[in-house]
Amino acid sequence: MSEKLYSISVEVNGVARSAHVPARLSLVDWLRDDLRLTGTHVGCEHGICGACSIMLDGEPVRSCLMYAVQADGHRVTTVEGLANPDGSMSVLQDSFCKCHAMQCGYCTPGMLIAAKGLLEANRHPSDTEIRAAIGGNLCRCTGYQQIVDAIHDAARRMASGAK
Amino acid sequence: MAEEKSPSGFRYIGTKRRTKEDPRFVTGRGHYAADIALPGMKHIALVASPHPSARIVSINTKPALAVPGVLYVLTGEEFQGGTDALYVGVDAPKVTRYALARGIVRYAGEWVAAVVADTRAIAEDAAELVEVEYESLPYVIDPEAALAPDAHLVHKAHGSNVLYHRKFVWGPVEEAFAKADHKLAFRATWGRSSTVPIETFGVAAQWDAGTGLLDIWASIQMPKFPDQAARALKLPGNAVRVHFDVDVGGSYGLKRGIKHTVLVGFLAKRLGVPVRLIEDRLENMRGGDMHGPDRFFDMQVAFDRDGTIRALKIRAVDDVGAYAGRSPLQLGKPVGAICGPYQIRAIEYEPTSVMTNKTPQEAVRGFGQAPTNFALERAMDRVARYLKMDRIELRRKNLIRKDQFPYLIPSGTSYDSGDYHAVLDKALAAIDYPALERERDEARKAGRLAGIGISTCLEPSGGNTSFEILFNPKNETTTWMDSCLVRVDLSGSITGLMNTSSSGQGHETLVSTVIGEVLERDPAAIRVIHADSLSALPSNSPVGSRMAIMLGGAAAGAARKIKDTLVAIAAHNFECSPQDLEYRDGNVNVKGVPSKVLTWDQLVEIAHRKYHQMPPGIEPGLQAKFVWEVPTGPTVPTPDGRVQMYPCYSFETHIVYVEIDPDTGKPSLKRYVCGHDCGVMINPDIVHGMTYGGIAHGIGASLYEKFAYTEDGQLASGTFMDYLIPSAMEVPDIHIVDHCTPSPLTTFGQKGSGEAGYLGAPAAIANAVNDALDPLGVSIDTLPMSHLALWERISSAAKKSA
Structure with a gap:
């Protein structure tokens, strides 16, 4: 061409x-x-x-x-x-694993990006703020519950200084 | 997270443990079909029919072939000449189906030609230039119209639009209807929706002329997939190698791109280059043949004034679209749970599978059980309303009691175990039901439309194939095994081999947990790999909520053989009987003498290197396979169609509170509790995740999702802007309450849970919406209950009262 x-x-x-x-x-x-x-x-x-x-x-x-x-x-x-400079998983990635915030993994990269965008702007998001932030990312496996849990978990850990 | 001791006394089973799969997904290292890049690989774009029914007069491929970068344009003429038709699940041999149409197209979106080019973009450009001349033919879109005697025939050679019809009568149905105090009748309609994974179907294939081997990588979840691909390609089974190590980006029963695979395999062989097809979203929605059940039920219920349900008559008509595949069988599986969790002793079931000029249907989560549960649960609520009886009381009265298991239902299936009343009570307590009723009543007083919905539903699990032999006497399949191979290498590391691909169910976690449990070794150190079809043991893939039972059972069986071998080696070396030994953490010592021990490493060393220390009759090396048939097996049906369907029965009860905006018809799910009993959970996070996800699917099917067709046969919802998938804003916070009634039939007491949530959510949501509409004197029994449909009912009620 x-x-x-x-x-x-x-x-x-x-x-x-x-x-x-x-x-x-x-x-x-x-x-x-x-x-x-x-x-x-x-x-x-x-x-x-x-x-x-x-x-x-x-x-x-x-x-x-x-x-x-x-x-x-x-x-x-x-x-x-998204990983830390030393190659280890970021807190957000780790929280997704900890809370099993995925199944097939296909939407997961997009979810992580949406969550990262949220947590960089809002360190203490509410349930509703989390749902709004990932509202434009469709997941067919999880029903979103464990994703919301994972983002809360990451926010808590990041607030206490974890990376 | 810290590991917790399992409440059921297992070491690893049932504990909160991280999965094996998640780390690769969060780091972008998943390996999906679209990530397959083979050297020199070419790409396919498809030419689809714009007509729901037409004769192909001519195809001119020359303008497309003239585009630089285009390698080939394949039409149905050549393709059908070189391949065999795809498998049909029922006895309808003249309903032939191929990936590319020849002569006649039968639905808008059906593929008529495939363009192969250097890039997908070039292939798409050239696909626009393929000139197809059509002559429009009559068509039929409505399933009831398709049943009319003078209907247009979708497949003329078949002689009818009916693919399957039978009237089953189990028990004294007419007598029960004659004697019952009351009867009622209604129609419940389940709309054409599907589980629509975010990943479309993808497949890549490469033919090696030197070895005569066709390699296939596909986003597949399908039993007998390699066999069927080989057969359609007219190749021996051992000339097709399907790689099961491809991550599948969601499936929920649906990813069965056999037609795609035969097309791509044919082109790879024909052209001698690797070829890949990744559906775009429109190809997937319109021509991917992955729609779900589209079904209405004419329900009749006979019941007494005390609420006892005496009998049911269920006529179910399912519109499978333009071709058959396995979809008619989705009317067959519900035979195994046709009375739901209730003691109903007489049932008439009349399933009809009918073809129309629409996109074909494929297996969807639950394989027809979710629509059936929806119809049953609407019947329960309608009976309660008729009798002015409490809906929970009515259910409690009819639910099978804990002491009645194993319970034989009229259609010949025995339910293994359950405690339905206990799960219902737990869920009611969790949501604080009296408080919820007060909340609803106060909302109503304040002028809002508010309703509570309840469902009590079954999830048949441990999938076998009894519906095949029931619906097609020429099909004698009664075997539906799964397998696992466990290997301990010289370093002492354990590897489990599974024989199918996964689409998010966490099978690697399942297998490693089970092996770790049996061998008392840390599952985190156990690797699980996916075989390819030529190195695989027999598997029937993750269908019918079967893998915890079947793959879990097979992995446990293989691990136990390893354990027995280790004990036998120790017994030989200690010159004692195996009964005198105890196995702990992989080490074997003489009972009561902890110092007289052979460690895991020593035993492995003997098995691999020290033949002189091996007991006679035991193979050197350390590996074991286990092939397991479904417990209870499929049975051969009786002449009146009684059969043992799936072996295990999980139970779920959903309680949901909804408010509907009277001005827009918009429903909001405010509270959601699901009581769930799937026996022993291998990994609770995985079970809960699938249940949440199933509920989200149920929310979609009941309120939003529909493959809508225009009267002129065009799919009107082929994108995510009109096929509405629930987001995190529509799916509420969900609270799951667990209960455990072990199955007596399985290795650890586990049952299936892959379809959980989806089997009870639509029923509960429909009941909640109807409870909300009840004060207006209107009802709705058609899914999806779209905003518009609800608004229309609310407005009609307002007009009436004005």
Whole structure:
């Protein structure tokens, strides 16, 4: 294909990445297919399910609704970038395991991103605030209960200084 | 979290323990079908019919083939010439089904061609350029219209739209109806919904011409999948290798992409390159053949003035869409729990499976039991209302009592165990029922629409296949085993091999917990791997809430063989009888002499290296397999259709409080308690998680989700903007109350729980909504009870009273 390519530079999980991409390449396809960061998942491809959520400059966004070219000059964090610098699981990831906040794991990366976005803005979220924050992320396995529990657990632990 | 001692005296079973699977999922290291990237892999996009019924006049693939990067365009003509039709669950051999249509299309969304290209994007571009000329044909969308004598035939060669029909009569039904004080009749309708996983179906295949082996990676949950794929591809079974180590992104019974797999396998072999198909959301919703039961029940109940239910007549019509598969059998499984948890001694059951020009149906969580439970529970509430009797009192009166187990129901199935009254009482206490009634009554006084719903339902578990032999006398399957292999390597590490893929049920945790329990070794150090189909022992996959029972039982059986071997080795070396020894934590010592011991490491060393210290007749190395048949097994049905369906029966009671906004019809679930008894829980977090999730599915099926069709046969809800999946805002805080009545039939007393929640939630929510509408004098027995449907009923009542 002789599609016109655009050069982009994106910081992905702390690493500078450059690429030449066609205008119509979605951000999630670039992350998954070209960078092989397959932790970010595709669920509905029309912005409803939230499985493809990533952080863009610290805010949760849907990578299926963005083109890769739109990420040029921005900072992207995917689920692969949520661990602590030493590679150990973050408190949030650990709380998800502790509370078994998943089953098939498919929506989990998006849920973690939504939860991270919440906890960075609100260190003591209420039940309702947690449900609102993950309200745009669909899960078919858990009925959300253990996810809500896990986010509460992470908030408590982070408030007492855990990382 | 600190490990807690199990209340039931087990070391690991029933304790709160972290799962084996979760760490890879939270770090983005899951391994799903869409993550499979094979060197040189090509991608598929599909061309779908826009017509619900049409003749394919011609297909011009040239413009698509001219697109750079396009490798091939496959049509139904070539595909059907090179493959065999897919398996049909009932005796309807002329209802042939292939991945690509040839000649006739039978539903909007049916695939007619597959484009193979370097990238999915190119394949999609080219799919737009495939020119298909259609000639529109008559169609039938409504299942009752499809039953009419002059209806358009979806499959002309079959001669009828009916795939299956039979009237079963178990017990003195007419006599009971004649003698009963009262009778009532109503229709309950379960809308076309499904469990719709967030991951669509995906499959990748690679053909090796050198070895003649087709490798398949798929997001699969399906019994006999490798066999059926091989058969349709006209390959010997040992030429197809299905890799079960693919994480499946949700299934709940649904991920049975056999047609997708045959298509991809055919293309991989035909083109000699690896090929992958990942459905997009619309392909999944419209052409993925994964809709669920679409069923109405004409219910008749005969009962006495004291509330005794004497008999039921149940006519169930299920619209399976345009092709058969296993979907008609979803009317068969409920035979095994056709009277629910109640003592009802005479039942007439008349199931009809009918085809229409809609997307085909697939197995969905509960395999037809959730709709049946919904109809039964609406009947209970309607009887109570008729008699002006308390709904709980009516249930208590009819529930099978603890001392009546094992309990034989009229359709020939024996329920293993239960204490339904105790679970109901626990749930009522947990929600503080008298206070809840006061809350409802006060809300009503304040002018709000408020209602309480209760359901008491069964979850048949330990899935076998009795419905196959019941619904298709030509199918003599009575075997439905599962297996496990346990291996202890030279380092003393334990590995369990399971023989199917998982879609979130935590099977690795299950197997390691059970092996650890038997061998008294830490489950955290036990690895569990998924075999491929050529190295696997027989399995029938995680269907019918069976894996805690069947895979758990198989893992325990294999581990016990290992334990027996270790004791035999010690006995040989101590020159004593095995009865003189005791096994502790993997070490074996002479009873009462702790110092006379062979440790785990020493025993393993002997088994692997010291043949001279091995007892005669015992294989060197240390591994054991166990293949287990379903306890009670499927039985051959009697001529009047009585059969032992599943072996174990879990029980759940749901109590839910709803308020409905009279201006918008919007319901809010304010309180939710579920009392649950699935016997001994292997891992409570996993059981609770599946129960919460099942309730969320039930909330969707009862209030939101519907594959709606227009009168002209188009799917009107093919996206998540119109097929509404409950979010965390619609699913309330749920409180589960556990109870444990062990099953006498299973290794540890466990029962199944994979369908928990879903089997009782829709019934309870429907009862709650009807309780809320009751003061208005209106009711609703059609799911989903959408905002609009509720608003219409509320408005009609307001008009009447005005």
